[in-house]
Amino acid sequence: MSGTSIYLDNAATSFPKPACVYDAMDRYHRESGAAVGRGAYRQAVEVQGEVDRCRQRLAQLLNAENPQRIIFTFNCTDSLNLAIHGVLRDGDHVITSVLEHNSVLRPLHELERDGKIQLTLISVDQAGVVNPEDFRQALRPSTRLIVLTHASNVTGAIQPCAPVGQIARAAGVLYLVDAAQTAGHLPLDVRALSADMVACPGHKGLLGPLGTGLLYLRPGLEHELRSVRQGGTGTRSEDEFQPATLPDKYEPGNHNAPGLIGLSAALKWRMEQPQGALQAHEQAMLEHLLDGLHAIPGVEIHGPQTATGRVGVVSVSVADQDPQIVATLLDQVAQVQVRSGLHCAPGAHRSLGTMERGGTVRLSVGAFTTLSELDRALEAFRQIAEIL
Numbered sequence: 319m320s321g322t323s324i325y326l327d328n329a330a331t332s333f334p335k336p337a338c339v340y341d342a343m344d345r346y347h348r349e350s351g352a353a354v355g356r357g358a359y360r361q362a363v364e365v366q367g368e369v370d371r372c373r374q375r376l377a378q379l380l381n382a383e384n385p386q387r388i389i390f391t392f393n394c395t396d397s398l399n400l401a402i403h404g405v406l407r408d409g410d411h412v413i414t415s416v417l418e419h420n421s422v423l424r425p426l427h428e429l430e431r432d433g434k435i436q437l438t439l440i441s442v443d444q445a446g447v448v449n450p451e452d453f454r455q456a457l458r459p460s461t462r463l464i465v466l467t468h469a470s471n472v473t474g475a476i477q478p479c480a481p482v483g484q485i486a487r488a489a490g491v492l493y494l495v496d497a498a499q500t501a502g503h504l505p506l507d508v509r510a511l512s513a514d515m516v517a518c519p520g521h522k523g524l525l526g527p528l529g530t531g532l533l534y535l536r537p538g539l540e541h542e543l544r545s546v547r548q549g550g551t552g553t554r555s556e557d558e559f560q561p562a563t564l565p566d567k568y569e570p571g572n573h574n575a576p577g578l579i580g581l582s583a584a585l586k587w588r589m590e591q592p593q594g595a596l597q598a599h600e601q602a603m604l605e606h607l608l609d610g611l612h613a614i615p616g617v618e619i620h621g622p623q624t625a626t627g628r629v630g631v632v633s634v635s636v637a638d639q640d641p642q643i644v645a646t647l648l649d650q651v652a653q654v655q656v657r658s659g660l661h662c663a664p665g666a667h668r669s670l671g672t673m674e675r676g677g678t679v680r681l682s683v684g685a686f687t688t689l690s691e692l693d694r695a696l697e698a699f700r701q702i703a704e705i706l
């Protein structure tokens with residue numbers, strides 16, 4: 319990888335990570351290598367301790383009731399699948415939005431195709447935001463679950479998750495929030511969202527390594543959420559069945575110990591930063607990026623036009639050019655790394671009208687994006703827009 323590359327694909331996974339993440343993972347690989355919860359020797363106990371700390375840090379960050387409410391998974395897709403397949407039963411009705419990522423839409427569409435559930439998709443307004451009232455209107459006696467993304471991974475538009483949560487709670491319907499694009503970017507309080515379950519990747523805004531994710535479970539939800547995988551937990555091995563206790567019920571098999579050690583280091587690093595500094599930095603980068611893009615003739619920004627009501631994920635079109643060509647040129651001209659295409663969220667493109675032209679070019683800032691990187695990327699964008 320070249321040292322002069324400009325990484326603007328933080329919505330896919332964040333890069334770089336804080337240096338302490340690499341150090342912690344390297345130390346684990348070289349000096350320990352032990353599995354979590356499986357041994358009484360020193361290294362195994364130490365690894366278990368670090369994974370416990372990781373859970374505690376996440377519970378604190380998300381305002382969860384206690385660390386046992388945090389279930390480790392392997393990515394946000396894994397968290398969403400556990401939540402969806404774990405709570406739904408034959409005959410249930412589910413409400414979600416057209417904005418959702420395929421990690422929500424595909425499990426739901428498969429269940430619908432198999433005749434197991436009925437599905438209602440809520441559309442968005444001109445600004446790419448859902449109206450909470452539409453969720454209330456869509457409720458049926460058989461509605462069991464509402465799923466909503468906290469922010470679109472295409473336009474960055476923040477969705478009214480707390481009001482939708484209040485509607486779900488009042489109706490006695492379970493509520494799952496997909497916080498893939500907000501965890502680590504916005505203050506995230508699972509209780510203020512009235513959420514029963516919140517799915518987060520560990521490897522995007524939380525700055526942990528790939529292969530990490532989590533699902534927050536509201537107290538008592540373990541009685542409604544089945545485990546979707548069963549196996550060894552290193553506890554109660556004499557039992558024929560999966561333990562009912564948390565987190566073992568949902569964490570069979572070996573953990574991604576190096577990943578969780580890296581995530582724990584990232585969370586510690588995050589807690590050492592001045593209060594609000596990371597969010598303020600990303601907001602400043604986002605404003606600079608939006609200002610620069612607005613000034614380039616032929617570039618159309620989709621979704622919120624200013625830095626208000628959005629996260630640092632910006633989708634653009636350059637005239638009616640194929641986004642793939644723009645992304646390839648950005649890499650070739652100035653080693654700017656962006657995403658092009660549908661970003662696994664086809665419904666968002668249908669509502670934006672960008673489906674036919676192959677989606678959008680997506681630029682996403684992160685904790686380590688700098689103004690000078692953005693200036694170089696914007697200059698490359700300017701040159702490419704002029705040529706095209």
Ligand SMILES: Cc1ncc(COP(=O)(O)O)c(C=O)c1O
Pocket residue numbers: 329330393394395396419421467469470471496498499519520531
């Ligand atoms: C909104 C949204 N949900 C879910 C996911 C899936 O996350 P992961 O890559 O951790 O499986 C993504 C990934 O980009 C996303 O943007």
